[in-house]
Amino acid sequence: MRNFQKEALILSVRNTGENNRIVSYLTKDEGILTSVLYGGPKSKLRSLVSPFNSGTIYLYNDEAKHSSKITDFDVKKYHLSFRESLFKTWAATLAVEVVISTKCAGSPEECFVMLNGFLDGLDLLDENQGQTGLIRFLWRYIGLLGVQPDTTNCQRCHKPFYSGNFSQNTLQYKTGGVIYSHSENGFVCTDCYKASFDNPERLLFSEITSKSVVYLQATSMCEPSVSRNMKLSDDEIASLKGFLYSHIESSVGTKIKTLHSGIGIL
Numbered sequence: 001m002r003n004f005q006k007e008a009l010i011l012s013v014r015n016t017g018e019n020n021r022i023v024s025y026l027t028k029d030e031g032i033l034t035s036v037l038y039g040g041p042k043s044k045l046r047s048l049v050s051p052f053n054s055g056t057i058y059l060y061n062d063e064a065k066h067s068s069k070i071t072d073f074d075v076k077k078y079h080l081s082f083r084e085s086l087f088k089t090w091a092a093t094l095a096v097e098v099v100i101s102t103k104c105a106g107s108p109e110e111c112f113v114m115l116n117g118f119l120d121g122l123d124l125l126d127e128n129q130g131q132t133g134l135i136r137f138l139w140r141y142i143g144l145l146g147v148q149p150d151t152t153n154c155q156r157c158h159k160p161f162y163s164g165n166f167s168q169n170t171l172q173y174k175t176g177g178v179i180y181s182h183s184e185n186g187f188v189c190t191d192c193y194k195a196s197f198d199n200p201e202r203l204l205f206s207e208i209t210s211k212s213v214v215y216l217q218a219t220s221m222c223e224p225s226v227s228r229n230m231k232l233s234d235d236e237i238a239s240l241k242g243f244l245y246s247h248i249e250s251s252v253g254t255k256i257k258t259l260h261s262g263i264g265i266l
């Protein structure tokens with residue numbers, strides 16, 4: 001029997017028999033862990049151990065009984081603005097569902113940093129900025145899963161999409177954008193896209209503007225301020241979200257409930 005303490009982000013809380021709750025939380029070293037929280041509805045600890053709260057969790061583990069009990073939780077971040085914004089609550093719920101269903105993409109440490117960074121940022125941003133914050137989180141998470149499509153060269157003919165300078169903070173793309181091919185999980189150039197119409201197979205495509213691809217590229221390759229300072233139009237945000245929602249769902253391999261119940265909010 002031992003006492004432990006860890007930095008933790010609460011992911012989910014569900015009721016179990018009597019007044020007890022099963023709590024899942026994300027840690028840097030061990031990924032997602034589960035412990036039991038005892039106490040009635042009026043317990044102070046119960047109100048602290050709520051989804052999206054992060055801080056130091058205190059545990060009492062009994063290895064012989066395979067049990068782990070939460071004894072205290074010192075909350076450092078409450079993310080209070082989520083309670084006033086339906087969008088923020090749903091965006092946070094989506095990120096948590098993706099992390100749970102992919103078991104931290106097998107990289108607990110990176111996942112811990114990424115999810116905490118997203119939630120802390122979302123708390124500070126307004127809803128509009130939160131939309132692009134969600135885009136950046138999903139794109140980077142797709143990278144963590146190892147299934148990020150190549151944003152530099154056409155998947156089929158391997159010609160580069162970009163022209164001119166290509167360095168740390170300056171990215172220039174050819175006009176016309178790129179086309180995302182769902183069946184190939186890759187970006188193709190407009191020439192290859194046109195050629196695919198001779199193909200009798202039904203292929204699903206999404207058009208993505210040059211600027212949107214630059215945005216994704218900057219998110220994964222440049223310092224965070226570069227993509228954060230880029231302005232996207234409402235249409236570009238909508239099409240990037242559509243592309244990323246569809247991509248993350250196929251990467252996860254199961255239906256993401258939050259995406260379907262959150263239609264119209266996300």
Ligand SMILES: [Zn+2]
Pocket residue numbers: 154155156157158159188189190191192193
């Ligand atoms: Zn091509």
